[in-house]
Amino acid sequence: MHNHATRINLGFTLLAGLFAATAATTALADYPEKSITIVVPFSAGGPSDKIARDVAEALREPMGQPIVIENRLGAGGTIGTARVARAKNDGYTLLVHHIGLATAHSLYKDPGYQIEDLEFLGLINEAPSTLISKPALAANDFAQLKKYIAEKDSAINLANAGVGSASHLCSLMLQSALNSKMTFVPYKGTAPAMTDLMGGQIDIMCEQATNSIPQIESKKVKVYGVSSMKRMGIPALTAVPTLDEAGLSGFNFSVWHGLYAPKGTPRPIVEKINAALRVALKNPELIKRQEALGISIVNDDRLSSEGHKKFFDKEAARWSGVIKSAGIQPE
The missing domain is CATH 3.40.190.10 (Periplasmic binding protein-like II)
Structure with missing residues (x-):
């Protein structure tokens, strides 16, 4: 009797596991099923906000869902970034951030998140x-x-x-x-x-x-x-x-923006967002608007998750040196 009950329980456990796995796969396949929020860690109307809104508009069609912008400003962009780092990693809360993300850990003792808390989805532009x-x-x-x-x-x-x-x-x-x-x-x-x-x-x-x-x-x-x-x-x-x-030989500074998700966002969702971003960045209206502002859209290997991360690490190392040599102590 005992063995029979154990077998039934085991059967239910296996079935439950199978249903959960199937539900998760279906959820991934159906993503996105509702609107997506892009957090901008700066004020409405600023350059990062304008860029995020243009990108959100261009993403709407390839993602097949509305994209909502949420301005969560303060503390040099760290408050909005920490909000995304702590968000559910289901692909419905994303972040658009600029070069400041690569300097935050050199300027702040505790920005409230680690870079490892984010997934890199692709570089957007350079200005x-x-x-x-x-x-x-x-x-x-x-x-x-x-x-x-x-x-x-x-x-x-x-x-x-x-x-x-x-x-x-x-x-x-x-x-x-x-x-x-x-x-x-x-x-x-x-x-x-x-x-x-x-x-x-x-x-x-x-x-x-x-x-x-x-x-x-x-x-x-x-x-x-x-x-x-x-x-x-x-x-x-x-x-x-x-x-x-x-006369300033080798002087090269540009403000770039990238798209991010919370760490642990399932790979199929990361790939889906990256594919949509690639389509969005070819949108003629977006390109025209960005070029009118003196901004060039990224069109190289930094568009991939891996290329974005590699570029980011180089920038973070470069700025760490610049900030240290300026004698700036983290706040």
Whole structure:
């Protein structure tokens, strides 16, 4: 009798296991069955938010579901990232983050997550920055600006949009390349910094082309160079030299964005999202919008999960060196 009961229980256990496995496989095959949330760890209307919304729009068709954007800002992007790192790994909560993800562990003692808590889904784009100044600055090209910085040094105010922001990272590279000690002035975002730069309260800023093109076009700021190794194809910037050709040999800085999921997201779901991302990044409307902002869409091996991770590790190592040599202690 006892053996018979054991056999029945064993049979039920095997059946339950089989049903669970079948249900899991069906869930994977049916993914996605509902809307997907992309968390942006920065404010609505900012460059990362604009990019995430454009990508979400282009992802909607290949994913076959609506994509909802959730802005979870604060602490240099770490709050939103930690939210995704702790989310259920079922493919319904994703993250769009920029270069700041590669610097977070060098800038913060405890950002609230580990890089190992995330799955890499593919790199999205790269955006160069522009070196700009207040309109009245007494320098009309990069050679004059370099001389001006050497003379004034710490008397020059260099604005940034907060610790870990793209403008902060670009400023660190600029300080290092010029061997200068300009005074960093952090703001709570790009908009107030740009307002003070146009108003002449701040001297210089190294800001994403996405944010500075309108001000450059309307001559509300002066521009001295772009941070990529190639000149930009946008009408307002075609005549602007790269900082590399202007005299800062090898200067190469771009803000990139990637797509991430919580660790342990099943491989078939990771592959499904990656395949959809590849389709989305070929969307002509998305390409047109990004190029108008001076942003190039990634179209190489960094589009794969493995290529994205490899690139990320190189960037994290590079920035760890830049941040240490600047004498910045993690907060």
